[in-house]
Amino acid sequence: MISNNIEASGPKPKHLTIGRIGLYFFIITCALFFLMPLYVMIITSLKDMDEIRSGNLLYIPQKLSYYSWPKAWSEACTGFICEGLRPGLINSLKITIPSVIVSVTLGAINGYALAFWRFKGAYFFFGLCLFGAFIPYQVMVYPLLKIESAIGIYSSLPGIILVHTIFGMPILTLIFRNFYSSLPIDLFKAARIDGGNFLKIFFYVIIPMSAPITIVAVILQVTGIWNDFLLGLVFAGRDNQPMTVLLNNIVQVKFGVVEYNVDMAATILTSILPLAVYLLSGRWFVRGIAAGAIKG
């Protein structure tokens, strides 16, 4: 198995050679390219429209103007409704928090049952579930919509939460199963001898050991669900539109003057949460990627 440790080992070279100067030059150039859109996003949101029209995209604002931020937050229009992104933030929170809790719990239970309580046929369904991760959403969107309408939860908060739970299930089941499979099996056997049953062992033995993988799973789901657009658009309904959908509606407005500074402020507002999660979680985010990609 390939390690999912990506930290460097060994000392760093002490002397700068021509080759290494070239290396640094190249990697810094790459870094500037990657940072450019973020930089442009931030400075554009701090310029007024005159400066945007006449000035250089890449220059810092000559005169700071902040009005685009409150406007993006609470006044920008989508169609005839001018409430900005604020309702989207609340909706996104209302969607993300329960979806993360439900989907991670389900993933943990699935992973636990698959790792320790295998029964005949369980792995067939596990395979089927993993296969689900690769089916394009477009194949499932309409039939799923029909199923949800039949149950009566289409276009509602429970509806979108269920959808996120369904589409998060394959990857979460996989990473929890892999994690639990890597735990020492003797631990489980000892708990069995002590008379533990399915639930008892889960609560008293497994959950206390699940912190690292749960952090990984939560980060994966928080960013994934927050950034979702398609499912929110189809399943959340008009009253629960997440931030990404509102953002797109605000920016793609077909009439009126286009205010690029407001658009960029709105774009930043939408990406603050996933960016913060990414920056604060650091190594855990990377682990999430590795956990999803590496099979145990």
Place this chain on the structure above:
Amino acid sequence: MNFTKNIAAKIALLPMIIISLTVFVGCIIYSFVYSLTGSKLIPALNYVGFSQYERLFKSRKWDVAVENIFIYGFVFTISCLVIGFLLAVLIDQKIRGESLFRTIFLYPYAMSFVVTGLVWKWVLNPTYGIEHSMHLWGFTWFELDWLVNRDLAIYAVCIAAVWQGAGFVMVLMLAGLRGIDEDIWKSLSIEGIPKWKSYIFVILPMIRPMVITSLVLIAAGVVKVYDLILALTSGGPGYSTTTPAMYVMENFFSRANLGQAFAASIIMFISVVCILAPWAYYEFYFRNKEAKV
């Protein structure tokens, strides 16, 4: 088989089993059945054979969509792998500020496709974007009108997608590179093989599993591309950057042409299976066999 044996686990896995069967399998069957009907606004069981598929393959718009997904898939996948590998190799040179660079290369991956699309839409704006900056700097010959150019708009989508996805490949490749034993590097340097040669001819084959995993994950994402294009070009100019996913969504939700949408979605599904099948075969069958030998 004793049904009550291990009953708790069976109950616990019930949601997974139900979802797998009804959603993952059920939806495919549902879509396939209705792709054989002439459903318009509501699903109806009026059987029309494969005429939806015939119509689909005759559609000019679908042609463009398929052509786009091939261009996008090819350019995006190759660029992501090459740039991701290159970045991983750079990072692997024991450089200073390594974690800072890693953070910079990966942050776009934390953002929404919609955000990526909208940012690049602004950066590539033909009137006020990079082109304008270059003109102000005196490079008046500089042209970057990709977003309004029918032939080039799809490449603008590729740039935005690579910007977002390259860091992901970098992380996977870096995990592979960091798993390489120090002794291998030592023996390579004793042999006097130049570093770049070692990377391409020795190390790259050694991290083949990582390369294949990246390739599969990236390729499986290609077929799904939707939000990014919607935000960046809305499928335009005209319908020059439309993709199969957009074709499906349009026929479902704005053109009320369900049969057509189902047929297109089934073709999408089949193409994903075609990408996955060789990999799945290699992973689960070939490898098991190899392990036994």
